[in-house]
Amino acid sequence: MTVHNSEIADSFEKLADLLEIEGANQFRVRAYRNAASTIRGYPRSMADLLEDGEDLSELPGIGNDLAQKIGTIVETGELPLLKEVEERTPEALSELMMIEGLGARKVKALHDALNVNSLADLERAAASGEIRRVSGFGEKSEKKILARLQKYSGEEKRTRLIDAEEIGRPLIEHLEKADGIKDIVITGSYRRRKETVGDLDILVTAKQGSSVMDHFTSYNEVDEIASRGKTRSTVFLQSGMQVDLRVVPQVSFGAAQIYFTGSKSHNIALRKLGIRKGFKVNEYGVFKGDKRVCGKTEESVYAKLGLAWIPPELREDHGELEAAKKDKLPRLITLNDIRGNLHAHTSASDGHNSLKEMAEAARDLGYDYLAITDHSQRLTVANGLDKKRLLAQVREIDRLNQKLDGIVLLKSSEVDILEDGSLDLPDSVLRELDFTVCAIHHRFGLSRKKQTERILRAMDNINFNILAHPSGRLINKRPPYETDMEKILEAARERGCIVELNAQPQRLDLTDEGCRMARELGVKISIATDAHSISDMDHMRFGVDQARRGWLEKSDVVNCQPLDKLAKLFTR
Numbered sequence: 001m002t003v004h005n006s007e008i009a010d011s012f013e014k015l016a017d018l019l020e021i022e023g024a025n026q027f028r029v030r031a032y033r034n035a036a037s038t039i040r041g042y043p044r045s046m047a048d049l050l051e052d053g054e055d056l057s058e059l060p061g062i063g064n065d066l067a068q069k070i071g072t073i074v075e076t077g078e079l080p081l082l083k084e085v086e087e088r089t090p091e092a093l094s095e096l097m098m099i100e101g102l103g104a105r106k107v108k109a110l111h112d113a114l115n116v117n118s119l120a121d122l123e124r125a126a127a128s129g130e131i132r133r134v135s136g137f138g139e140k141s142e143k144k145i146l147a148r149l150q151k152y153s154g155e156e157k158r159t160r161l162i163d164a165e166e167i168g169r170p171l172i173e174h175l176e177k178a179d180g181i182k183d184i185v186i187t188g189s190y191r192r193r194k195e196t197v198g199d200l201d202i203l204v205t206a207k208q209g210s211s212v213m214d215h216f217t218s219y220n221e222v223d224e225i226a227s228r229g230k231t232r233s234t235v236f237l238q239s240g241m242q243v244d245l246r247v248v249p250q251v252s253f254g255a256a257q258i259y260f261t262g263s264k265s266h267n268i269a270l271r272k273l274g275i276r277k278g279f280k281v282n283e284y285g286v287f288k289g290d291k292r293v294c295g296k297t298e299e300s301v302y303a304k305l306g307l308a309w310i311p312p313e314l315r316e317d318h319g320e321l322e323a324a325k326k327d328k329l330p331r332l333i334t335l336n337d338i339r340g341n342l343h344a345h346t347s348a349s350d351g352h353n354s355l356k357e358m359a360e361a362a363r364d365l366g367y368d369y370l371a372i373t374d375h376s377q378r379l380t381v382a383n384g385l386d387k388k389r390l391l392a393q394v395r396e397i398d399r400l401n402q403k404l405d406g407i408v409l410l411k412s413s414e415v416d417i418l419e420d421g422s423l424d425l426p427d428s429v430l431r432e433l434d435f436t437v438c439a440i441h442h443r444f445g446l447s448r449k450k451q452t453e454r455i456l457r458a459m460d461n462i463n464f465n466i467l468a469h470p471s472g473r474l475i476n477k478r479p480p481y482e483t484d485m486e487k488i489l490e491a492a493r494e495r496g497c498i499v500e501l502n503a504q505p506q507r508l509d510l511t512d513e514g515c516r517m518a519r520e521l522g523v524k525i526s527i528a529t530d531a532h533s534i535s536d537m538d539h540m541r542f543g544v545d546q547a548r549r550g551w552l553e554k555s556d557v558v559n560c561q562p563l564d565k566l567a568k569l570f571t572r
Contacts, residue, residue, distance in 0.1 A: 002170075002221050003047055003074050004239060006163040009040035011079045012066075017094035018085045020104035021111070030350075034061040034532070038352070039070070040162065041505065042535050045170075047074045060352030060533035092118040100148050100479050101141070101445050109136055123149050144445075148479075158196035159241065160475055161542065162505035165190075167241050168200050174219050175202070175245075180210025183253055187260040191312045193545035195475055195508045199242035201260050205250045216245045252284045255295035258302075259283035265317035273305050273321065281305070313548040318516070332548045333527075335541050337560045340369035343414070343437055343468060343500065343528030344537070348393060349374035349383050352533040355393075355400055355409065361534040363407035369563050371410040371528075372397060373437045376424040385413065387429050394432055408563060410434045414468060419443050421457025423464070430463035435570040437500070437528075439468035440481070448482035455488055459495050462572050466526050467492065469502040469509040477506065485514055486521075493523045496572045498558055501527045501550075503543025504536070515550020524558050524569065 016032035038061045039046060049056060056067035073079050096107045096119065110116040113134045114125050125131050126146040132139045159167070168186050175184055181204060185191065188201040206212050213233050217225050226234040231247045248256040259267060259282065274281035279288060285295025286304045294300040299309045307324040311332055314320040323329045344358055345351035353361070355372060362370035374393065375384040385393060390413055397409045414437045416424035423430065423438060430436055438458055446454065458464055470488065471480035492499050499518055501510045507530070510518065518525055527543040529536055547557065554560045558569050 002238070003077055004163075004166050005039050005042060005046055006160075006166055007239070008046055008070055008073050009036040011073060011082055012036040012039070012069075014091070014094050015079065015082045015085060017097050017104070018082075018089045018091070021093050021097075021108050022085070022089055023104075023108070031061070031066070034350070034352075035066050038062060038533060038535065041539060043538055045166075046070050050074055060535065090117040095119060096122060098477060099145065101144060106136065109134055119149065157476070158198050160505055161190070161193065161195055161197060161508075161545075164197035164200065164241070167237065167239055171200075171219060171221070171237075171243065172202070175204065175212065175215060178206070178210060178212040178215035180207035181212055182206055182250065185257060187257060188262060191261045192263065192315060193313050193549060195511075195546065199244065202243065202245045203253070203256055203260055204245065204247050205253050206247055210247075212247060213245070248283075250296065251292070252295045254297035254299070255281075255285045255301050256283045257298055261312050261315060263316050266315040266320070269317045269321050270305065273307075277305060279304065311548065313545065314551065316549075330551045330553050333544055333552050333554050333557055333560065335544050337554045337557070338367070338527065338540055338544070339562060340367045340371070340410075340559050340566070341529055341531065341537065341540065342371040342410070342412070342435075342466065342526045342559050343373050343502070344370055344531040345374050345414070346372060348389070349385060350532060355396065356404075357534060358531070358537075359400065359404055359407050359409050361537050363404075365537060365540075367407060369408045369410055369566070371412045371434070371437070373412045373414040376413055376415045387425065390425070390429060391432060412437055414439055416441055417454060417458045419446070419454065421454045421460075423458060423461055427461070427463055430461075433463075434567070435465040436463055437466045437468045438464050440472055444472055444478075444481040446481070448484060451481050452484045452487055455483065456491050459491055459497050464495075464497060465570050465572075466498045466500050468500045468528075469504075469507050469530070470499055470514070471509050471511070473509055474506050475508065480509075486517060489514075489518050489521050489523050492518075493521050498524045498526050498569065501525050501543050501547055503527055503529045503539045503541075503546070505539060505542050508542060508546045510546070510550070512546055512549035515547055515552050519551055519553075519556050525552060525556055526558050528559070 012032045013036045016029045020029045038059055050071060056062055056070055057064045069079060093107055093111060096102055097104065114130055116122050116125055126142050131137050131142040131145060168190065172184060175181065183205040185203050186200055187203055190197050190200060204212055213228065216233055217228055217235060221237045222235045223238045224236040226236060234242065234244050236242055271281045274286065279286050285292040286301055287293065294304045302309050307321060308327055308329055310320050310324050310329065341362060346355050346358055347353060359370055394411050397411050401409055411434045413433060417438050417440050418424060473480040489499065499510060501515060515525065527547055529539045531537045558566060
């Protein structure tokens, strides 16, 4: 049985949730959360590292104890400590923390007072009016819980893109070894680079008599073969992911890619356009009567319909057909356009690597600059920087810059936006920085009006430069806090502020819709990794994917600029 990084990370996150509910030491809880973050985003499989004899304790945030636990999970598929904690604290309690507004302390209070052990228990308690009688709750919070429960239960559970990649990549490598394989591509929302994926749709072309179906269904992670045929088979993997494999003729490969990449609304718009031009468009090609007139490549299909080729990320029926018809599609940003990273943390705060190590990693990626944005002191992390430590770091960066070659470190801080809209550090300190990255890290439950006003008041500070992860969401874990995003973006434009597209795969915040709105309003974007380790720096590609879905071009993104031009953008 193959154990993926995402499964190991899930075990550590669940353990951290349950330990937090029990009231365990916060440093211990944080160690498991940090380890989960490192493992989930690590570019190589933990199982492969162990097989190659690598010492996992050398990974960021992974000591000897956690390395041994990872080894146990890889070997047995289980984490004994998690099972032990689940025996005394119901596993389902960790799912309760997925409901906005229910942290560990409140989950424990509901468990102790009302024996709430599951989402069903929570819903019954809220519906019957029992929750309002528990200390720390009231009628208003009870109604909010019920509303959020109903929303949560109706959400489609999908796999984060980074986890889908971890599942899909080795499967593709396996299929590429099948006799007779010619072309192979994962289509669907995966190819459109959506932040979450439902299942995997794989298209192949192959020589007559190829063994690709046998090779597919014999994959060592297949848990169940739902159907098997000569041109299509469906399996469920051990991870629970459904995978469909289709073999299509070479002459139809382009049309099939378009059809199975989607989106559904994009395909419907294409078919309607085809009908108006006298064609029938489907997964087999473009037909004039019974004659196929094209279909081998995507470019030929779009061209036959009078359109420029449309990048997969734009295929959502959001105006891309009209733009393609007029040859006015955006020249989408690419990873090669990125000149630097404006959000990264070091071991001085809650990161795992030193200033020098982070700088060298950024240089190795070809960047011209890297901003160090360790957290401010008060609310976010236990080891945040107070005034004295931040100013000491500023001086250290100045000294290091004199020695570094090929990379410049920028002086910054991820500064908390307090509930009243003030910033967590005084202006006298903020003026010593090259720029600031400002973020909300607490009091997510404010009303839409109050949360919006909080951000607008913060933007009024002339030392405010970048709004970090502007909706606060964690994909599949925490919903966005309520704000008027259009009003925030308009305020950013008026005040000369920049809005971040956080490239952490669990955030991807701004959304693609937010990116389009920012572009239309003329608001500049920073695509940043929020890296807490060297390996996190590689997440920039997910931010670029999201930016492409949001129609962003190189000119829309501040960290595509050289350093001299970038500095001017921080002057208000």
